[in-house]
Amino acid sequence: MSGSNMWEAVSGIVRRDLLLAMRRRSDAAMSVFFLVIVVSLFPLGVGPEPAVLRIIGPGVLWVAALLACLLSLGRVFTADYLDGVLEQMVLIPQPLAILVVGKILAHWLISGLPVVLLSPLLGLQFGLSGEPLGVLVMSLLLGTPTLSMIGAIGAALVLGVRGSGLLVALLVLPLYVPILIFGAGAVTSSMAGIGGEANLSLLGACLVLSLFLAPWATAAALRIALE
């Protein structure tokens, strides 16, 4: 199959999903709102000392980003599964893994990108500024697509299963651990003056690795779910 044909398939799916998301804007807004609330709760729970907040800031922001991504995973395939679109996707000539890339990209644009764009503001709440703030945005930019990809595997595995919301969390969160460590580690090491480059490159490596593996695993999981 030619490259342009594949690109058309991916962009077609992305455009469709974005259009659907625009029709139901409140859905996308909810996970962003959730992120802001969770992040704002921590200073209220831990106390307002700027020194403490600066230490816990990167971790809190990253955990909140993880949870926000997790909350929106149910939307990746469920609607298409229920109205039968997914079964059509399995049947069309383009490889399912390519179509899955489109679905994941759309999910990231709807729920990952807003988190990245909002993060400088949330970082300020925790007293981050200057280089660490830049590293935070960069780490989320590299890390959230990986979260979407790993999450898509889990979302496909639990498709149509009872109690899938909680189950997907149990499946996916252990797989998110390396991303959390590298992501929060990048910001922490930048604050410590070592620079976040090493952790950022590891995040990039995770992104590449999951880009190669996750679409295939997700496609396999979707086929299993649709059998």
Place this chain on the structure above:
Amino acid sequence: MSTGINWLKYSSPQAFYPLAGRLIPWFACVAVALMGIGLYMGFFVAPTDFQQGEAYRIIFVHVPAAWMSMFLYVVMAVWAGIGMGLNARLSFMMAQAIAPTGAMFTFLALLTGAMWGKPTWGAWWVWDARLTSELILLFQYAGVMLLRTSIDDMRRADRASAVFALVGVVNVPIIYFSVQWWNTLHQGASVSMATGSKMASTMLTAMLLMTVAFWLYSIAVILARARCIMIERESLPVWDEKAAVIQEAVEAR
């Protein structure tokens, strides 16, 4: 096959069931015997460690449990992969049979690790690479088992948990590496697992004996569980007992 044994013959549940039944007592007996020798060596022959005192004797269960927990996960993933590749029922049943035993050893590794850590490090838990990976491994075992029980359709349950087991195999080494990396950044929190003292050869022998014993125990238990799964799953009757049951039914008339 050059060995003259048709191994493929045993890839069907019908042939595997009686074979497993014959093998289980052997594995169980040797496991018990080796465990006895290993415990004797560990408690009466191996000397006291001059740095850790008697607390080090925990490693005679801790290290074998930790090794088995990781080894069994890989074996489970291999069976899952074979099942996905060859569409073999038996492979999925083996993967299903391994998960609970693997999870049990992971739990034991964590528990005995805490028991060893408290007197040695002064803390029940540290965020060391091995401990953290072991904890995540436990979560992954739980994920595999929960995913299976949540899906009613057997075929889908087999395949979905196989995919998750395979994805998890990539995850655990990355976690180990990432935590190690993370610990070198946070210098204060890092704890060296290296004890510094050289192990006496009797200590090593005892540990290896216990490891082999745990391994054989695992095989016996997993085969027994696989047999249970076969009875529960296959609508076919239990192959070696069908005749007896029918006989009984006829006599009851």
Place this chain on the structure above:
Amino acid sequence: MQWGSASEFFAMGGYGLYVWTSFVATALCMVWEVSALWRRRVAARAEQRAALLGGTDETTA
């Protein structure tokens, strides 16, 4: 042999609590696993027997 008496053996040089908790927990887990498997096997066979017998004669149940 490094143990002077039985009490010395159980004390484990002051680490008795840790050492014996580890070993007893491991033993309990294994015993539990084997007994659970035994019960599972008995239950599975009983169920299958019932299914087999149910097909041939209802009164034997």
